[in-house]
Each structure stands twice: as C-alpha cells, then as structure tokens.
Amino acid sequence: MTLRPTVHVLEPIHPTAMERLAEGANILGPEAPFPSKCDAVIVRARKITAADVAACPRLRVIGKHGAGLDAIDVAAAEARGIAVLSTPGANADSVADLAVGFSLALLRNIHGATLALKAGKTLERHERQGWDLNEIEIGIFGLGSIGRATAARMINGFGASVRAFDPGLPEASWPQGVTRAASLEDLLQSSRLLIIHAPLVPDTRNAIDAYALDMMPEGAFLVNCARGGIVDEPALAAALKSGRIAGAATDVFAEEPPAADNPLLACPNLLATPHLGGATNGALLRVGRSIVDQVIAQLSVTASGAKGASDTNTKEN
Structure with missing residues (x-):
C-alpha cells in the first residue's frame, strides 16, 4: 500500500488549490507547528532556513507560492537533495x-x-x-x-x-x-x-x-x-x-x-502596500494551482525513485 504524502501549507493559499492538494496528500495547515514530519512544504512569504530544512527529516520538496526564492535557503535544500519549486510568471x-x-x-x-x-x-x-x-x-x-x-x-x-x-x-x-x-x-x-x-x-x-x-x-x-x-x-x-x-x-x-x-x-x-502585488483572486488561484500540481508531481517522482531503489536493494540482497 502506498502511503499518502504529508504536505505542510505554512500560509493560506486559494481554497480551490487546497481542495486539489487534498486529493493527493494529507495536509498540515498554517496552525500546525513547523518544522514538522512533512514530505513537502508550501510557503509564501515565510523564510525557510537551513535549520528548518535540517529539522524536517522527511522533507523532499519545497514549493514556493510565487517566484522569488530569496527567503529560502536553496543551498541547504539542494545539499539534502530536496527539490525547490516555484511559479514564475503565474502572478x-x-x-x-x-x-x-x-x-x-x-x-x-x-x-x-x-x-x-x-x-x-x-x-x-x-x-x-x-x-x-x-x-x-x-x-x-x-x-x-x-x-x-x-x-x-x-x-x-x-x-x-x-x-x-x-x-x-x-x-x-x-x-x-x-x-x-x-x-x-x-x-x-x-x-x-x-x-x-x-x-x-x-x-x-x-x-x-x-x-x-x-x-x-x-x-x-x-x-x-x-x-x-x-x-x-x-x-x-x-x-x-x-x-x-x-x-x-x-x-x-x-x-x-x-x-x-x-x-x-x-x-x-x-x-x-504590504507585499500584496500578487494578492488578487485570479493570481492566487493561478499560483496556488501551479504550485500544488508541481509539488504533487514531484512527490510522485521521488516516491517512485525511492521505491525503485528499495526494490533494487531487495533484489541485490
């Protein structure tokens, strides 16, 4: 049986995007403490530091709800083999x-x-x-x-x-x-x-x-x-x-x-204004759908890779 991944959504995203995410993953909302035992995280403005990355042992994907990655320690993520995704152009x-x-x-x-x-x-x-x-x-x-x-x-x-x-x-x-x-x-x-x-x-x-x-x-x-x-x-x-x-x-x-x-x-x-350039219903819908689809797809890829490696190890052993 394939376990559903857990995605921690650190800040509110469009309800339609949340519905789509719920179809393919278990969701931890903004109210849940972070760092957490999540497989992926979706973030808007919150910083993701090297310490955050280290404190999430199952983390495989970071999804930025937007384009700029300056608030995410990309180097720390890449050192762990964690995919960092974003949505340039959507807003x-x-x-x-x-x-x-x-x-x-x-x-x-x-x-x-x-x-x-x-x-x-x-x-x-x-x-x-x-x-x-x-x-x-x-x-x-x-x-x-x-x-x-x-x-x-x-x-x-x-x-x-x-x-x-x-x-x-x-x-x-x-x-x-x-x-x-x-x-x-x-x-x-x-x-x-x-x-x-x-x-x-x-x-x-x-x-x-x-x-x-x-x-x-x-x-x-x-x-x-x-x-x-x-x-x-x-x-x-x-x-x-x-x-x-x-x-x-x-x-x-x-x-x-x-x-x-x-x-x-x-x-x-x-x-x-307080960083609300992309805060319209249309933009939030486009960006939310885009990052959710990317995160679910990437989790599927990494899950397949992990299963393949496990199968190979089993055969070799």
Whole structure:
C-alpha cells in the first residue's frame, strides 16, 4: 500500500488549490507547528532556513507560492537533495496591474489630493497638475514576465515610451516596442518614472542607492514591485524628503513588515502596500494551482525513485 504524502501549507493559499492538494496528500495547515514530519512544504512569504530544512527529516520538496526564492535557503535544500519549486510568471499580470496603478497614483498625486480634500485644504498649483503616462520617459529595470507585462500595458494601453535594462534577456526575447538601455546608468538618466521588476540577487542588492537616485532627472518618480533590498531605503527617504525624487511607491521592503522607525514611512510622498502585488483572486488561484500540481508531481517522482531503489536493494540482497 502506498502511503499518502504529508504536505505542510505554512500560509493560506486559494481554497480551490487546497481542495486539489487534498486529493493527493494529507495536509498540515498554517496552525500546525513547523518544522514538522512533512514530505513537502508550501510557503509564501515565510523564510525557510537551513535549520528548518535540517529539522524536517522527511522533507523532499519545497514549493514556493510565487517566484522569488530569496527567503529560502536553496543551498541547504539542494545539499539534502530536496527539490525547490516555484511559479514564475503565474502572478505577472496582477503585479503589473499594481505597478501601473502605483504609477497613475503618483503622477496624478491621488493620495495627496485625497488627504488635502478630506482635511479641507487647498492644493497648490504644483500639487494639482499631474502628468500623462505618454508624456514622460518610463524606464523598467528587469524584463522578466512581470516587467514585460508592465511594458505591454504602458505601450499598448497608454501609448507610453518605454526603455528597459535587463542584461540577462537575449535580444531574441526582447519585447517589441521597448528600447534597450545600454546600462542601468543609461536607464536611470532618462527615466522620469522608474519601475523596478528585477530579482534580488547580489548584483541588484542596493543597486538603487543614493548615487543611482542622483542620476535620475530632478522630480522623477519610482515604483518598486520587485523585492525589498534592491532600493537603499534610507537613500530613497532622503531623496523624497529633499524633493529630488517627487514621489515613490513600494510594495516591498528590505524587512517585512517594515519597522516602525523605517525612514520611508515618515515620507508623505510615499505610497506603500504590504507585499500584496500578487494578492488578487485570479493570481492566487493561478499560483496556488501551479504550485500544488508541481509539488504533487514531484512527490510522485521521488516516491517512485525511492521505491525503485528499495526494490533494487531487495533484489541485490
């Protein structure tokens, strides 16, 4: 008799995905203590450390509900032969929509105008006059599935001019209508609105620091729907307070949730959300189904491999 694997779901996922998971596995929910005697784990934002990996003796699969693996100790998992799976691109449309929404909110000062109206204050002329998306140069740092989705919305939906920098994307895959910047510095110098969709890797950590922000045009805007850690938060706070950067919006922070004394939180020209770029019903359904299907399939493969090895050992003995 084949035993059903146990999958520990550390954070809530879409109910439809949970139903699908229950068809092929026993489930431990977020309320169950972790580490546990699970065969697989599905995680959204929670960190999976080397200690977690070591404390789960039966663990064979780690499924990331999303794309970024920076919160998972992949090296520790691979050293144990544990498969690490993710869902790149499954929530691209939802995150791109948020990036566009942030951009419109910044360029039209929606948040500032709302607060002024509620307080009975009259807006200054510069606070009333916004910008059309198609009259400024838009730069996108990172052209993965989310960056390409954002570019398509800006170009096809708003007739905007878009440049981008992504050294890892080959020319054959470069999206039509997007001008390729020669370097990050080249992109920064021309971007009145910079949208960040790059992964957090050693080369991108603190890539947008004080020096980078100074390269941007005076009064530019910045949107980060990628990862905390790409933007130097104290440097951005200083640029926002001085007016060097007119406004910024971020869905991510280097520390999540951000500490109460994070300097960005004191900036009135900052819009912020708690890492919910992929938190739409459609995205959660797509991502949940994708990671559940991958985890169940991988567990089946590893179970078959273990059985084959056991059979071989039995015959040899």
